[in-house]
Amino acid sequence: YIPSYFVATAKNKRSLRVDGYFYEDIDSTMNLFISDYDDASWTGKVITKTQATAIFKKLLNFVEECFGNRLDADESTSVADLNDELLLEKSRGGIRKLKMILLTNSVMSDRIKELPTKEVVNIPVEFQIWDVERVYKVCLSDSGKETIEIDFQELAGGLPCIEASCAETADYKSYLCIIPGEVLADIYDKYGGRLLEENVRMFLSTSSSVNKKIKKTIQDEPERFFAYNNGISVTSRSIVLENRKTGLYITHTSDFQIINGGQTTASLSNTRFTDKSSAKNLKSIYVPVKMTVLNDPDQNHANDLIRNISHSANSQNKVTDADFFSTHKFHIQMEKYSRAVFAPAVQGAQYETHWFYERVRGQYLHSQNRMSKAARNKFQASNPKPQTFNKTDLAKYRTTWVMNPDIVSKGAQTNFKVFAEYITKEWETSESSFNEHYFKDSVALKILFKHVESMVTHQSWYEKGYRANIVTYTIALFHHLILEQFNGYDLKLYHVWIKQGVPKPIEDALVPLSKIVYNAITDPNRPVENVTQWCKKPKCWESVKDSYLTLDSDLEKFLYKI
Numbered sequence: 001y002i003p004s005y006f007v008a009t010a011k012n013k014r015s016l017r018v019d020g021y022f023y024e025d026i027d028s029t030m031n032l033f034i035s036d037y038d039d040a041s042w043t044g045k046v047i048t049k050t051q052a053t054a055i056f057k058k059l060l061n062f063v064e065e066c067f068g069n070r071l072d073a074d075e076s077t078s079v080a081d082l083n084d085e086l087l088l089e090k091s092r093g094g095i096r097k098l099k100m101i102l103l104t105n106s107v108m109s110d111r112i113k114e115l116p117t118k119e120v121v122n123i124p125v126e127f128q129i130w131d132v133e134r135v136y137k138v139c140l141s142d143s144g145k146e147t148i149e150i151d152f153q154e155l156a157g158g159l160p161c162i163e164a165s166c167a168e169t170a171d172y173k174s175y176l177c178i179i180p181g182e183v184l185a186d187i188y189d190k191y192g193g194r195l196l197e198e199n200v201r202m203f204l205s206t207s208s209s210v211n212k213k214i215k216k217t218i219q220d221e222p223e224r225f226f227a228y229n230n231g232i233s234v235t236s237r238s239i240v241l242e243n244r245k246t247g248l249y250i251t252h253t254s255d256f257q258i259i260n261g262g263q264t265t266a267s268l269s270n271t272r273f274t275d276k277s278s279a280k281n282l283k284s285i286y287v288p289v290k291m292t293v294l295n296d297p298d299q300n301h302a303n304d305l306i307r308n309i310s311h312s313a314n315s316q317n318k319v320t321d322a323d324f325f326s327t328h329k330f331h332i333q334m335e336k337y338s339r340a341v342f343a344p345a346v347q348g349a350q351y352e353t354h355w356f357y358e359r360v361r362g363q364y365l366h367s368q369n370r371m372s373k374a375a376r377n378k379f380q381a382s383n384p385k386p387q388t389f390n391k392t393d394l395a396k397y398r399t400t401w402v403m404n405p406d407i408v409s410k411g412a413q414t415n416f417k418v419f420a421e422y423i424t425k426e427w428e429t430s431e432s433s434f435n436e437h438y439f440k441d442s443v444a445l446k447i448l449f450k451h452v453e454s455m456v457t458h459q460s461w462y463e464k465g466y467r468a469n470i471v472t473y474t475i476a477l478f479h480h481l482i483l484e485q486f487n488g489y490d491l492k493l494y495h496v497w498i499k500q501g502v503p504k505p506i507e508d509a510l511v512p513l514s515k516i517v518y519n520a521i522t523d524p525n526r527p528v529e530n531v532t533q534w535c536k537k538p539k540c541w542e543s544v545k546d547s548y549l550t551l552d553s554d555l556e557k558f559l560y561k562i
Contacts, residue, residue, distance in 0.1 A: 001033060005464075006079040008072070010065050017058040019103075021082050023089070027192035027266070028096040028273075030089065034059045036104040047106040047131065052115070056127055059100050060120065067121050077465040081532045090121065096273050097189075098125045105132045139365050147237075148191055150253045156183045158242060158249030161291070171305060173293045175239075177250060181218075181225065181268050181285030184232075187256075188269040195258050195265070214267040215275075222281035231288030232261025235309065239293050250291070259309055261287075325420030330427055330434060331391060335359040337439035343387070346500040355443045356383045358390040389446050395419035396472070397445035403480050405472040405544075409535040437494075444496035448475060451502045456514050466521065469535040473517045473544055478510060482559070485551050489559040505554040512549055520544045 001022040008016045020033040036055055038045060065071060066086045073080045089095045098120060108131040115127040138146050152159050161177040188195060217228050237255035241248060258265060264287065272279045292309060338357035345352050356364055364385070368376050392412040399408050399415050408415050427434065452471045456462055462470075482491055495503055502510075520543060521535055528534035 001031070002078055002082070004078040004082050006062070006071075006073060006077075010061065014061045014065075015058045016062040016065055018062045018079065018082070021085075023085060024193055026196070027188070027269070028089075028094055029099050029192055030086065030095050030097075031099045031101060032059055032063065033101050033103060036102060036106065038104075038106060045106045046109050047104055047129070048109045049112045049115075052102055052108075052112070052127075052129055055102055056100055056115075060118070060125070063098065063120050063125075074463060074465070077463065078532075080465075081530060084530050090123075093273075095123055097192075098123055100125060100127050102127070102129045104129065107131050107133055139362070140369060145194075145361075147255050148194060148257070150187060150256050151251070152183075152249075152253065153242075153251040155186065156180055158244075158251045159289070160246070161248050161250050163248070164290075171295055173295065175250065175291045175293065177289040177291055178226075179287050179289050180283075181222075181287055182282040184265055184287055185268040185272065185282055188265050189272075195256065196262050211263045211267055214264060215271070218267065218271050218281055218285065219275065219278045222278075222284040225285040226288060229264055229287065230261075231290065232264055233259050233290045233292070233309065234261075235259055235292045235294060237294055239291070253291075325416075325424060328420075328424065328427070330423050331357075331359045333434055334394070334439060334442070337436055341436060341439060343443070344498055344500055351381065353381075353387060354383050355446070356388040357394075358388060361390065364388050389443075392416050393446065394442055397442060397449055400449075400472045400475050401445055401479060403476045404541075405469075405476040406536055406538050406541045408472040409469050409532070409540075440497045441493040444493035445475075447496050447500065448493075448502060448506075451507070452510055452514065455507070455511060459511075459514065461515060461518060466518075466531055466535070469521060469532065470514055470517050473521065473535070473541070474510060474514045476541070477517060477544055477547065478513055480545055481513075481549065481551055482555070486556065486559055488562055489556075490562050491555075492558055492560040495558045503558060505552060506558065509549075509551050509555065516547045516549060517544060520547050 001020045003020045004018055005020075006016070006018050010016055017034055018032055019035045022031045022033075023029075024031060034055055036047065036051075063086065066083045067090060070087075071079065071083045073083065086095075108129050112129065115129070117127070118125040134146075141147065156179070159177045159179055161175040164174045164176045165172070214229065217225050221228070235255075235257050236253040238253070239250050240252035242251050243249075268282060268285065268287075271282065292305075294305060334357045338355055341354070342352035343355055358364055360366075364383070368379055371379060392415070395416045395418075396408050396412070399419055404418070407418050423434075449471060452474055453467065456467055456470050456474075479491065482489070491506075496506075521540060522531055523543075526534050526543075527539070528537065534540050
């Protein structure tokens with residue numbers, strides 16, 4: 001998400017506030033965050049519905065103000081970008097839903113059963129409270145995410161099914177089902193991208209979520225949808241079955257996840273918003289479903305099975321190998337080095353530590369779930385929380401270092417896709433190059449990134465906006481100038497690794513470069529008004545590369561001959 005702290009009072013005396021935002025293009029949802037932090041909450045303070053409603057009201061006021069007028073906000077801040085994005089997406093009908101999320105360290109009152117939806121300029125608004133207990137439960141869960149529970153009895157009177165597991169399988173059972181198109185659309189409308197398995201999410205985030213042939217069938221031949229469409233494949237951790245006179249029915253599923261059929265699902269849902277004349281056709285549509293129910297209590301084994309099913313199911317369509325990169329052996333290799341390689345002790349420490357690579361989201365916390373307090377303390381001493389990084393972090397560091405800051409600026413998912421394609425090809429021809437040296441250099445890049453982030457934050461010219469863009473462009477420009485000015489030489493990242501910090505001559509070069517980058521990307525004569533959008537353009541990178549700074553000869557001792 002993008003931090004966008006903004007507090008103001010509108011001309012009509014209404015209080016406005018927002019703390020951050022994230023636009024989910026998979027389901028066209030604008031997520032808006034507002035926080036409520038209270039030191040006293042550690043004693044178990046309860047947040048009531050009245051209090052939550054008052055906080056949400058400030059966020060609602062903010063959105064209404066954005067849609068009605070331009071905010072009185074500095075153009076260099078991320079909240080100005082949010083204002084622009086809200087107006088842009090509203091004008092082209094790009095927002096299907098506004099999701100307002102209250103983050104609080106209080107405990108939500110048990111009297112809050114539901115928060116009624118609202119509408120702002122005909123856009124549905126959904127409210128969610130993430131209190132300290134809800135966050136804690138997710139941290140303790142094996143999957144690292146909130147489980148999706150679906151009551152098919154309530155939605156559709158149950159799903160008719162037959163058991164289809166012919167072979168003796170202890171780790172799963174399979175069922176063939178039929179789900180009404182209207183019900184599948186309802187589920188997607190409610191849960192959006194959370195329904196989709198990670199590889200399916202990545203595919204949909206970088207491709208059109210609506211297939212033209214599927215759309216045509218919905219419009220012209222909805223009654224033949226079942227015959228024309230291959231259906232969807234889903235997994236579930238558990239189900240509730242009911243035997244009736246008319247056969248077997250699934251009435252409830254836990255941890256429902258779509259592993260194949262994301263375009264089918266998204267197309268059905270999108271019909272309601274993009275082609276309302278065809279929305280009534282959903283009542284005539286039925287979708288075949290292959291449901292795999294996982295019986296393995298070991299979460300890692302279950303995840304492996306999900307990945308294998310997903311890969312096999314999607315190998316028959318246009319999903320590329322890069323879409324499965326999140327399960328590639330490259331990540332297993334990085335994880336192995338992160339657990340085995342010790343970093344040099346720093347600042348008088350009497351022990352060495354690891355840089356913990358999260359191959360699976362939430363792995364750092366999950367590793368500690370069943371530890372005793374003593375074991376947890378020992379683990380955290382060897383694996384400090386600040387020394388963790390994940391797949392998208394690594395992709396960001398590496399894509400920046402090969403001097404593609406414009407791609408990094410397009411966001412984590414898009415950048416990860418590009419990184420995936422690169423590594424997948426390189427792995428086939430040069431697997432051995434992804435060795436311990438590569439891991440140490442990757443950690444060095446993380447150290448460099450964190451250093452530049454902190455450095456930029458404390459510059460007098462920094463106005464709390466575009467930091468992510470400034471950082472990736474600064475490091476990319478630094479590398480570009482090294483290769484340009486020290487012909488045949490490159491920076492030896494091992495110096496950063498061995499110091500576990502940034503040597504002074506490198507920092508001395510980065511400070512003025514960051515100011516040069518800031519001036520370049522915010523140049524009043526830039527061809528794209530929105531700075532965040534401008535940074536995504538290759539032309540932006542070309543213009544930044546035209547900036548020049550003669551690097552000091554002191555850097556030579558940190559270089560090596562290519």
